Amino acid sequence: MSAAIVPISGSKPGAASSAATSPLLEVDSLTMVFGGLVAVTGFSLTLAEGELVALIGPNGAGKTTVFNCLTGLYTPTSGRIRISGQDVTGWPPHRLAEAGLARTFQNIRLFRELTVLDNVRIAAYLRHRAHNGTLAAICRLPGYWRGERAIVDESFHYLELLGLADAADQVAHGLPYGLQRRLEIARALATRPRLLLLDEPAAGMNPQESDELTQMIRRLQEELELAILLIEHDMRVVMRVAPRILVLDYGQTIAQGTPAEIQSNPRVIQAYLGQEDLTPGLDGERSHE
Amino acid sequence: MSANKGANMDENKNPVGGTSTRRTRWQKAIQPTVIVIAVVLLVALNLYIRRPDVDPYILGVLCLTGINMILAAGLNLINGFTGQFSIGHAGFMAVGAYTAALLTTYRNFPFLPATVLGALAAGMMGLVVGIPALRLRGDYLAIVTLGFGEIIRVVINNIPITGGAQGLVAIPGYTTFYWVEGWLILILVLISNLIRSGVGRCLLAIREDEVAATALGVDTTFYKVLAFTIGAASAGVAGSLYAHQIMYIDPSVFGFFKSIEILIAVVLGGLGSLTGSVLAAGLLTALPELLRGFAEYRMIVYSALLVLVMLIRPAGLLGQLEAVDILGWRRRPRPQWRTTGAGSGSDAFAAVQADLTTTDRLRGASK
Numbered sequence: 001m002s003a004a005i006v007p008i009s010g011s012k013p014g015a016a017s018s019a020a021t022s023p024l025l026e027v028d029s030l031t032m033v034f035g036g037l038v039a040v041t042g043f044s045l046t047l048a049e050g051e052l053v054a055l056i057g058p059n060g061a062g063k064t065t066v067f068n069c070l071t072g073l074y075t076p077t078s079g080r081i082r083i084s085g086q087d088v089t090g091w092p093p094h095r096l097a098e099a100g101l102a103r104t105f106q107n108i109r110l111f112r113e114l115t116v117l118d119n120v121r122i123a124a125y126l127r128h129r130a131h132n133g134t135l136a137a138i139c140r141l142p143g144y145w146r147g148e149r150a151i152v153d154e155s156f157h158y159l160e161l162l163g164l165a166d167a168a169d170q171v172a173h174g175l176p177y178g179l180q181r182r183l184e185i186a187r188a189l190a191t192r193p194r195l196l197l198l199d200e201p202a203a204g205m206n207p208q209e210s211d212e213l214t215q216m217i218r219r220l221q222e223e224l225e226l227a228i229l230l231i232e233h234d235m236r237v238v239m240r241v242a243p244r245i246l247v248l249d250y251g252q253t254i255a256q257g258t259p260a261e262i263q264s265n266p267r268v269i270q271a272y273l274g275q276e277d278l279t280p281g282l283d284g285e286r287s288h289e
Numbered sequence: 290m291s292a293n294k295g296a297n298m299d300e301n302k303n304p305v306g307g308t309s310t311r312r313t314r315w316q317k318a319i320q321p322t323v324i325v326i327a328v329v330l331l332v333a334l335n336l337y338i339r340r341p342d343v344d345p346y347i348l349g350v351l352c353l354t355g356i357n358m359i360l361a362a363g364l365n366l367i368n369g370f371t372g373q374f375s376i377g378h379a380g381f382m383a384v385g386a387y388t389a390a391l392l393t394t395y396r397n398f399p400f401l402p403a404t405v406l407g408a409l410a411a412g413m414m415g416l417v418v419g420i421p422a423l424r425l426r427g428d429y430l431a432i433v434t435l436g437f438g439e440i441i442r443v444v445i446n447n448i449p450i451t452g453g454a455q456g457l458v459a460i461p462g463y464t465t466f467y468w469v470e471g472w473l474i475l476i477l478v479l480i481s482n483l484i485r486s487g488v489g490r491c492l493l494a495i496r497e498d499e500v501a502a503t504a505l506g507v508d509t510t511f512y513k514v515l516a517f518t519i520g521a522a523s524a525g526v527a528g529s530l531y532a533h534q535i536m537y538i539d540p541s542v543f544g545f546f547k548s549i550e551i552l553i554a555v556v557l558g559g560l561g562s563l564t565g566s567v568l569a570a571g572l573l574t575a576l577p578e579l580l581r582g583f584a585e586y587r588m589i590v591y592s593a594l595l596v597l598v599m600l601i602r603p604a605g606l607l608g609q610l611e612a613v614d615i616l617g618w619r620r621r622p623r624p625q626w627r628t629t630g631a632g633s634g635s636d637a638f639a640a641v642q643a644d645l646t647t648t649d650r651l652r653g654a655s656k
């Protein structure tokens with residue numbers, strides 16, 4: 001199995017004990033303003049290690065903005081974000097990835113011209129680069145090949161997991177749509193995250209594909225003990241995997257609770273204009289995809 | 290464990306993923322031919338150089354070709370592989386040329402240390418220019434690098450030690466074919482090692498999608514500046530070789546047109562193809578000389594050929610392909626556990642779980 005393990009920079013006794021006491025992710029009244037537009041206001045969320053929460057809401061409700069703030073693409077206008085008790089507000093995305101955040105994108109962002117394997121290898125490199133820096137690469141120092149092999153070995157674990165191993169040498173943009181979505185998940189996993197942020201993973205999938213995805217998300221959470229934050233319009237997926245749901249509308253959190261509570265919440269029903277209820281299968285949000 | 294033994298992940302015994310390299314019949318047929326031709330050419334070239342009656346003109350053109358190949362390879366690292374459009378490459382060449390030439394001419398430095406120092410100076414300049422400039426993208430970056438290139442030229446024009454516009458004269462003629470050949474091979478090996486490594490894949494990731502790259506933990510600023518610095522340093526080497534070949538340099542040599550000339554070689558060869566850069570730089574240097582038979586129509590023919598190539602192959606001669614791709618030598622890495630059976634993929638979940646838990650997931654928390 002993968003032999004090269006990145007030595008841990010953050011394994012101080014203090015850090016370990018704070019991880020035990022504070023939740024994995026704490027978002028405290030996050031607000032994001034673009035010019036005159038308030039995209040998200042007063043968003044708060046606490047996510048424990050290994051927990052799964054779904055974020056739903058009509059289009060333009062600010063879900064992706066929340067993701068972009070969490071992953072460092074935007075610096076929030078106000079509010080704080082903490083990972084295991086440490087304030088990470090305003091950290092650049094690559095440091096947040098190092099700290100254990102990984103995401104997929106709503107509009108698939110693969111490295112299109114590169115192979116499937118390379119897509120995953122780039123992500124896996126994050127945990128191996130201590131041994132494979134620039135000098136090691138340029139001069140092909142002794143440890144270099146061992147490091148490269150460890151990266152390949154590990155990358156194929158993720159490819160195998162997502163059923164992509166046989167497509168390893170294909171160019172990413174040549175993959176069918178469903179496989180591209182899976183490759184994004186494989187790539188995110190390869191950074192060895194603690195928290196996985198999935199931005200509409202089921203978008204554009206047929207019912208069978210989204211059923212498979214539902215299974216996969218469940219297993220990721222249960223067997224890998226990954227914390228997952230999920231944005232999804234497909235209520236069939238959301239209602240099946242998420243024990244806790246957060247509803248955003250016009251940047252505000254209008255409801256929070258179990259699937260049953262959300263489905264009977266009048267404000268939620270109102271937000272999803274014209275939609276009588278949120279029973280699985282009745283999904284008014286798909287039409288504009 | 291399995292990471293140390295069974296190192297031959299490229300062996301053909303892999304039952305699942307096939308062989309490490311898959312070659313078509315066509316590729317198998319031309320491979321030996323290509324190797325033979327390449328070796329014969331290289332040997333013939335080196336034997337020819339040793340002849341006492343060697344034509345100094347041809348020798349000069351050969352050296353210039355090698356120098357331009359170095360320049361194109363360095364610029365391709367920045368423009369083609371990292372996707373940062375820079376058009377001030379001649380500025381870095383000037384820094385290397387002047388640094389090395391001043392050291393050999395006035396301080397009696399030997400050629401090698403002078404060239405290394407020239408490369409370091411150019412690399413430092415690349416670092417200084419790169420850190421602010423690489424915050425920009427696309428057209429804006431191009432304009433800024435163009436501006437920096439011109440600033441370097443104008444500064445050299447106006448400080449006394451460089452001889453200003455009159456140029457630097459009486460530079461010792463140290464550059465030989467062997468120096469050029471040696472540096473060219475060294476730089477090509479280093480750059481190709483870099484681009485086929487984890488670092489190189491980070492550069493490609495930045496070219497493909499910067500947002501996705503940074504979300505996956507790639508420190509985009511670091512890698513962009515890294516590519517820029519290495520590209521600039523290689524231009525410094527080329528500058529030193531050039532100065533000690535021509536034995537006279539003045540700032541106008543390193544102007545905008547030189548930058549464009551290098552850029553044309555990179556685009557013609559294919560952005561993201563090292564082989565293509567070498568090929569195109571060779572063609573573009575040799576072509577004007579070969580076309581001397583056309584007398585005054587020479588540059589028209591030259592330009593027409595350029596237009597023709599870009600019409601037929603808009604992505605450049607080789608696109609993003611390397612010689613190894615064309616000949617079918619590209620490795621297709623396979624995991625060792627598929628062949629050794631260790632940690633086999635029968636339960637992918639268990640394997641991934643092991644990967645995830647081998648890392649303490651608290652990285653970054655102590656920074």
